[in-house]
Amino acid sequence: MNVLIKMAEWQKIVALAERVPELEKRIAALEAGRNPPKSKFSCAVCGAAAQVVSEKPHPTFHPFGDKQLTVKCNNPNCGVESTRRFNPSEG
Numbered sequence: 001m002n003v004l005i006k007m008a009e010w011q012k013i014v015a016l017a018e019r020v021p022e023l024e025k026r027i028a029a030l031e032a033g034r035n036p037p038k039s040k041f042s043c044a045v046c047g048a049a050a051q052v053v054s055e056k057p058h059p060t061f062h063p064f065g066d067k068q069l070t071v072k073c074n075n076p077n078c079g080v081e082s083t084r085r086f087n088p089s090e091g
């Protein structure tokens, strides 16, 4: 193999290596789409996953260690916020 062919092969390898971060990003995006993060809360209105946006002691049940969580629907067409009673010891 002459040196010029070796150089051409090497450049192909370098070009592939440079694509790895881009490919990794695309794989991560695909995996995120396939396995959306699990949420233990769901929207009371549309049933989509809801995300905790704030936490404070529950106004009534705080002596038992309960929290009041405000959760916001992840569905951009809904976005309803509601509250949940949550006891960390119950999980």
Ligand SMILES: [Zn+2]
Binding pocket: 043, 044, 045, 046, 047, 048, 073, 074, 075, 078, 079, 080
């Ligand atoms: Zn919703």
